[in-house]
Amino acid sequence: xxxxxxxxxxxxxxxxxxxxxxxVAEALGREQCVxxxxxxxxxxxxxxxxxxxxxxxxxxxxxxxxxxxxPRMHETTFRKAAASVGLNPYMVEIANIREQCSWxxxxxxxxxxxxxxxxxxxxxxxxxxxxxxxxxxxxxxRALVIGGGIAGIQTALDIxxxxxxVDIVEKKPTIGGxxxxxxxxxxxxxxxxxxxxxxxxxxxxxxxxxIYSYSEVDSVSGFVGNFTVKIKRKARFVxxxxxxxxxxxTEKCPMKNVPNEFNLGMDNRRAxxxxxxxxxxxxxxxxxxxxxxxxxxxxxxxSKVCTAGAIDYKQxxxxxxxxxxxxxxxxxxxxxxxSKYGEYAYDQSKDVITSLExxxxxxxxxxTSGTLLRPSDGKHPHTIVFVQCVGSRCTPERGKQYCSKxxxxxxxxxxxxxxxxxxxxxxxxxxxxxxxxxxxxxEFYRRAVEDYGVHYIKGAVGKVSPQADGTLDVQASDLxxxxxxxxxxxxxxxxxxxxxxxxxxxxxxxxxxSMDTNDFFTEAHPKLRPVESPTxxxxxxxxxxxxxxxxxxxxxxxxxxxxVIGLLVKDKLTCNPCVAHSNEMMCNGCSQCANxxxxxxxxxxxxxxxxxxxxxxxxxxxxxxxxxxxxxxxxTVTCPSGAMDLFGFSNNQxxxxxxxxxx
Amino acid sequence: MQMSENEKFVPTIVAFCCNWCSYAGADxxxxxxxxxxxxxxxxxxxxxxxxxxxxxxxxxQRGADGVILCGCHPGDCHYxxxxxxxxxxxxxxxxxxxxLGIERNRTRVEWVSAAEGAKFAATMNxxxxxxxxxxxxxxxxxxxxxx
Numbered sequence: 001x002x003x004x005x006x007x008x009x010x011x012x013x014x015x016x017x018x019x020x021x022x023x024v025a026e027a028l029g030r031e032q033c034v035x036x037x038x039x040x041x042x043x044x045x046x047x048x049x050x051x052x053x054x055x056x057x058x059x060x061x062x063x064x065x066x067x068x069x070x071p072r073m074h075e076t077t078f079r080k081a082a083a084s085v086g087l088n089p090y091m092v093e094i095a096n097i098r099e100q101c102s103w104x105x106x107x108x109x110x111x112x113x114x115x116x117x118x119x120x121x122x123x124x125x126x127x128x129x130x131x132x133x134x135x136x137x138x139x140x141x142r143a144l145v146i147g148g149g150i151a152g153i154q155t156a157l158d159i160x161x162x163x164x165x166v167d168i169v170e171k172k173p174t175i176g177g178x179x180x181x182x183x184x185x186x187x188x189x190x191x192x193x194x195x196x197x198x199x200x201x202x203x204x205x206x207x208x209x210x211i212y213s214y215s216e217v218d219s220v221s222g223f224v225g226n227f228t229v230k231i232k233r234k235a236r237f238v239x240x241x242x243x244x245x246x247x248x249x250t251e252k253c254p255m256k257n258v259p260n261e262f263n264l265g266m267d268n269r270r271a272x273x274x275x276x277x278x279x280x281x282x283x284x285x286x287x288x289x290x291x292x293x294x295x296x297x298x299x300x301x302x303s304k305v306c307t308a309g310a311i312d313y314k315q316x317x318x319x320x321x322x323x324x325x326x327x328x329x330x331x332x333x334x335x336x337x338x339s340k341y342g343e344y345a346y347d348q349s350k351d352v353i354t355s356l357e358x359x360x361x362x363x364x365x366x367x368t369s370g371t372l373l374r375p376s377d378g379k380h381p382h383t384i385v386f387v388q389c390v391g392s393r394c395t396p397e398r399g400k401q402y403c404s405k406x407x408x409x410x411x412x413x414x415x416x417x418x419x420x421x422x423x424x425x426x427x428x429x430x431x432x433x434x435x436x437x438x439x440x441x442x443e444f445y446r447r448a449v450e451d452y453g454v455h456y457i458k459g460a461v462g463k464v465s466p467q468a469d470g471t472l473d474v475q476a477s478d479l480x481x482x483x484x485x486x487x488x489x490x491x492x493x494x495x496x497x498x499x500x501x502x503x504x505x506x507x508x509x510x511x512x513x514s515m516d517t518n519d520f521f522t523e524a525h526p527k528l529r530p531v532e533s534p535t536x537x538x539x540x541x542x543x544x545x546x547x548x549x550x551x552x553x554x555x556x557x558x559x560x561x562x563x564v565i566g567l568l569v570k571d572k573l574t575c576n577p578c579v580a581h582s583n584e585m586m587c588n589g590c591s592q593c594a595n596x597x598x599x600x601x602x603x604x605x606x607x608x609x610x611x612x613x614x615x616x617x618x619x620x621x622x623x624x625x626x627x628x629x630x631x632x633x634x635x636t637v638t639c640p641s642g643a644m645d646l647f648g649f650s651n652n653q654x655x656x657x658x659x660x661x662x663x
Numbered sequence: 664m665q666m667s668e669n670e671k672f673v674p675t676i677v678a679f680c681c682n683w684c685s686y687a688g689a690d691x692x693x694x695x696x697x698x699x700x701x702x703x704x705x706x707x708x709x710x711x712x713x714x715x716x717x718x719x720x721x722x723x724q725r726g727a728d729g730v731i732l733c734g735c736h737p738g739d740c741h742y743x744x745x746x747x748x749x750x751x752x753x754x755x756x757x758x759x760x761x762x763l764g765i766e767r768n769r770t771r772v773e774w775v776s777a778a779e780g781a782k783f784a785a786t787m788n789x790x791x792x793x794x795x796x797x798x799x800x801x802x803x804x805x806x807x808x809x810x
Contacts (some may be wrong), residue, residue: 070686070690070693071707072682072686072687072690096690096705096707098693099689099690099691099692099693099694100689100690100693100705101693101701103693103694103696104692104693104696104697104698104699104701104784105698105701106698107701110701111701113701114701114702114704117704118704121704121706512743514738514739514740514743515738516738517738522739534741535743578709596712596748598742598743598744598745630742631709632709632710632712632713632741632742632745633708633709633710633712633713633745634710634712634713634742634744634745634748636713636715637712637713637714637715637716637748637752638748646709646713649708649709649713651715651717654706654708654713654715654718655717655718655721657706658677658706658718658721658722658725658727659721659725659808661675661677661704661706661722661727662675662677662722662725662726662727663725663726
């Protein structure tokens, strides 16, 4: 016979104001198996908890029902109290009579009646509760960072600093990401390469960090604390251990006309290349789409000039399998393709460029060695028009609905730097709003307007038409003056919206991490858990979670590292014991549960069963890995034979609650 | 079904709410003191996909007049895809109930996020109003269950 204790909380007047708590305690005291029922001002207070603990001991309770606030608030408090006096913590149930009763009803009779029914449902449930023990799983004390941009680099460095091993997987031949392509950074105007490249070198030299460049995540299995990741190392046809990065091959390669993606196709590289001078690792890579030797078997110049003998045309993709306790996603972003906006004539004129192309044109390592020249004729532009919000803050049919966040500031930077270097240039910026929240950001923008004389015009650019004389006619509206403008421009710069990298969506599927409609990773809580994914053990760093500038990315990356370190210092993780389990006698091994399981927690085992006639029979039955199961219950409903059930929320428990409510 | 003193029909409504979104949304509507009828009783489940169609039939059998299932918005499920399973299962169950001659409006699926306290209250108000209009569930209630 079970012995249930019921504790009704007043919560000051929060509950007692609309619910007659004494009447609730009396009514519930008459329920089946209830041996003790009382009410008290604050159950969560120390004296309230002591009341529960003493009663459990004195009355030898086997189950506890607390009628109080939401279980999301104090379930753990009361479970801990029960556990401290030897009652299994999962023998405690909460009836939510505050958020879902006293606070939403005004009529005292009605609210009291409802509180009694909710209490009865909780009693009905607790009678069917079983003692559960949380399992433990070990933690592999290594982390994987996917993406080697500034976010990934910062997270990796911080984790390594705490003494844990970190692997970085980067799909490009070098780490560094988008920040390597940027010339100067707002609002301080320090050079991006000067602050980034030392961090890249730190990564390469740190003995705790291993860089898998030119590699991709192929598959992920496992769960928090114990992931197994298969990494695909793409063939770069150069032996990384032998290549010294001298660059001789990249000078001698006869394939000279390969568009250089680092400079966004504005100049050319060879078929064997090192992306840029400070690349990490500084190792050459052969582009198989353009290499004559790989395509036709004719050439081999690079292998002849390489003194280190690093060239290996027979290299193939290889796979490595590694174990990790935590995975950090830092897949970053790309600017959107602006050619779909025909009105800006991006495809028609070479002098309509994106902001990232503008960065390359002003960078000393760029195609023009840092002199701002028109891509079409190499002449100095005298009038430059910047167009803001290209594809950002649009209708869903036209572009992205969100604000890309960084464009206002980098356009102010571009405008300011142009006016500083070339004071004879007229600079116009067309904007919808100028958004500059951030430390020293608005001051920076005001300097562009007030000290550098950049013409900021509130309005939209309607059309860019290339003219016969090589200029561009920019037709725009000035919303403040309420007039149509025509500007004869030499260069038009489009502030393209940013979007998550295309690799993010398939990666999210591999990680079972959720994403929003824009393909940004979802955080566990938008305010309180911003660097964790709802999937345990997956952490988010940088723009993969939402648009961010560099200072924000770095702070998020460090925050992410702190969370990863917090996980990796643990030797063991406690698992949620409310997991699915299969009744082997009823299971017929149909595989339907495994099909719906989002975590791959269900496997099948061959088991021997003794039959009534003393023979044995081997049958295939489902087996749930309790460390992987998250307890959603999808399998319990799918199971056609009713063999699957969920601890803590069993079929009988839920039906008992239904019965109690409908009585 | 229960009748109050002046014999005004007060329906019994069971709401299944997933732990991560809708139950939290219900808590939020409480925190914001948004009123909805006291005859709505909430049962907490880990995910909307934990709700077996049998639970809904059981509720009707035991005398519920309306059953509503609330989960995370499609794509936002804590368990990635649970609410999609729930949506499919409920579509099938509802068409079966329809076939059996049970009014379509007695059952409903709604997506309520943890931030939508106001939506939760509004949903419960409109659902309770609808069930009150429909009157008691006589077709599926098994009177042998009533002592």
